[in-house]
Amino acid sequence: MQRQFQILRKMSVLTKQTINPRIVEAEYAVRGAIVLRSDAYKKQLASGDKSLPFDKIIACNIGNPQSLGQKPITFHREVLSLINMPGLVDHEDAPKIFKADAIARAKYYLSKIPSGTGAYGHSKGHEVLREEVCAFLERRDGHAADPETIFLTDGASQAVQSMLLALIRDHNDGILVPIPQYPLYSATIAINGGSLCGYYLDEKSGWGMGIPELTRSIEDARNAGKDVRALVVINPGNPTGQCLSENNMRDIVQFCKDEKLVLMADEVYQENVYAEDKHFVSFKKVLKDMGPDYDCVELASFHSTSKGFTGECGRRGGYMELVNFNADAMEQLYKLVSINLCSNIEGQLMVALMTNPPVEGDESYELYIAQRDGILSSLKRRAVKLVAAFNELEGVSCNAAEGAMYTFPRITVPEKAVEEATKRGVAPDAFYAMALLDATGIVVVPGSGFGQEDGTFHFRSTILPPEEAIDEVIEKTAKFHAEFMDLYR
């Protein structure tokens, strides 16, 4: 049997050795080895096995709110439900179930998109929906927006991937990416065969983003022969949670102008700001406020239905706005996305609903506001609680989660544990995270999956478990941590 398998391996066209090596090189720790083991544990628990030291898996590895009990916004779901069933908007019993404004909205969309959710639409997304995104952007930024520059995509991930595919011609093309970063960037750069040029966020100053470090990074890259094409900024940060100040953002725009870089602004956490003294400002607003001298700076801004308080991850809805891009480059991007025909229409509708929610006077308004504020205030409480708890642990320090959905505590891994990890060929923080899973069922992502300064170790934990479960996460983590430290002391 083993022998037969060996022969089969030998004869296969696709093996790990012969597959596109850029796929092998790419790493995506958010769904890596630890998650695979947690999946196996989940099946073990479901089968009735009682041998594990925990009775459930708590997934803190991924920003997936509705998998942890967050409820969807009712209005949005009513509209989707109405649109999906032909004739339902006019059914005599519909008003017994659906609110009047949801019915009206569904009728409006169906009047503009008579084929509903079942037909391919424009490759950039249905125009009526892109117009709603533009109205949102204009309200948000006080600057004009153009539907022709909006691309509705299958989540922000697809938009980021398209932009990186457009930017990277070969391994000489470099992209400036924060360290730590969300591994979509490193993985996509690897798959496209480009060069990731890392710039470090400064943990000591609350994950600050300094221009000197950007300059250091771009100079190093250029000295290594790289053609640096773009700067990725994640604001609020993932995994780090920091919110940039407007001053800082102006300096970043200036940097992009001086260095001729496309600014890729990952702004998917724009609704998720918890720090009292911080608020989200878009790069579009900052750039446009700086006046026409900066209309040469190409900005791609990404947003998603998966985050914020919408949390509709499974919908795969997102968009990018292209500011100051050349018409011919946009035409090429349009052709690129058209090869995939269009993004899924319900994801598009969810983008429109997110950017055009009920307003005062609408029947659904009060519930919408209550749901929005309930989710955001709870996330804030959880962020504060988790950070405080992590800071109580021996050798752990954790910056405040000013925004986004994560904490990123720095941990001290004892020397003996580092040795043990090295012996097993895994990163010390991956060793720690695996041990945490084995002991508690809690799934986090090791800092090495995001990048970190050499010799420092972290993990990323979402703030998403429901409030009652957060205490459990804290208690179990604290117990595990103390035992781990003792074991390897």
Place this chain on the structure above:
Amino acid sequence: MQRQFQILRKMSVLTKQTINPRIVEAEYAVRGAIVLRSDAYKKQLASGDKSLPFDKIIACNIGNPQSLGQKPITFHREVLSLINMPGLVDHEDAPKIFKADAIARAKYYLSKIPSGTGAYGHSKGHEVLREEVCAFLERRDGHAADPETIFLTDGASQAVQSMLLALIRDHNDGILVPIPQYPLYSATIAINGGSLCGYYLDEKSGWGMGIPELTRSIEDARNAGKDVRALVVINPGNPTGQCLSENNMRDIVQFCKDEKLVLMADEVYQENVYAEDKHFVSFKKVLKDMGPDYDCVELASFHSTSKGFTGECGRRGGYMELVNFNADAMEQLYKLVSINLCSNIEGQLMVALMTNPPVEGDESYELYIAQRDGILSSLKRRAVKLVAAFNELEGVSCNAAEGAMYTFPRITVPEKAVEEATKRGVAPDAFYAMALLDATGIVVVPGSGFGQEDGTFHFRSTILPPEEAIDEVIEKTAKFHAEFMDLYR
């Protein structure tokens, strides 16, 4: 103003000259220049402009049934509608609107996927849905299927793109692709920087697929230094509509074994067979029927919710089944799709609904069968009618559309028209198709967008306009064609 624009152009990072040249190289005629012009006409008509020689656009360029009035399958939509609104399955008024079996199915899915459509799921797709696909495959083929080998994707396009990305390491890697072909293949191979190695389908024998021509193609490719990695077969054919015989398919499997090729079987039109003497057989069945000696042949089969009689294009639902693939290669493919987290959950649900429709005794069964048979028999009538009409035109010959959703008539473009096209720098059949649009509002795709033997010209027209509109398409095309032939005689 012009000068300022020039300066802006010069300063942009991304222009047609500096963007990834593989994007510029890629062509996707299904949404190319003719479609862009038809979009402009559509806006012109919507604005009340009466100056055009037609009063509507008839989109025969794309297999998008519901945009042309095809109704969705009611059961499928009831289930989606129920799942989308939390609590609706238990609402006291729900039974007034939804059928009992739809409510039961929605409850079943929600019991297995408590987070519904709002959360990310497994990167291969929710297991409960992959299991339904497997049950369908086992019924269809009489051979075992394994959920671990099923990947639910955002349409079949995404699955094809992932597979080609895995196969193509550099420009030396070749993929055997039919000519004519669906341009997803040529575009994706171009974007991945691989080599398209064309093999010609034989128009004279009803677009037959001959092994000698495959051998000719692979030898030419190898003589040119290519490492040929895979064979793409589209069955039923797009744009050509032919259905392969089992004998032919066995020879193709043998060819893949002998030549060590991954067999990429695009089987998205498996429900769309109209020829009386033909029926669809999957490559999985043919391969497995050939016995264990062929368990070394790697087969990737693609299917979609967009075609068949489901026609749910906007849903972006699809799957691929990987047969005989190495575990380590599948692990790499899993990692690749995990970077994008998961395909949209409603697309996944639609795949499950398509593969597990109501059965005899279910409340929705009769309606489901009536809808299915109504759509398929109407498509068949339209296919026959359109082919017959094209064969009436001067200098036009058109093979029967045995399957799929298209006719692909061969046209004789008069010498003078070829000269005129050459003068304008467009392919003669693109010139013809643009003239057809300008005169009639009918949108077709020129054969040059799919590839064709040198010196031959074709266009692809879908069979999807509703039956009453088919006569209009025929009448308008005939009138235009006669005038075009006269003008350039």
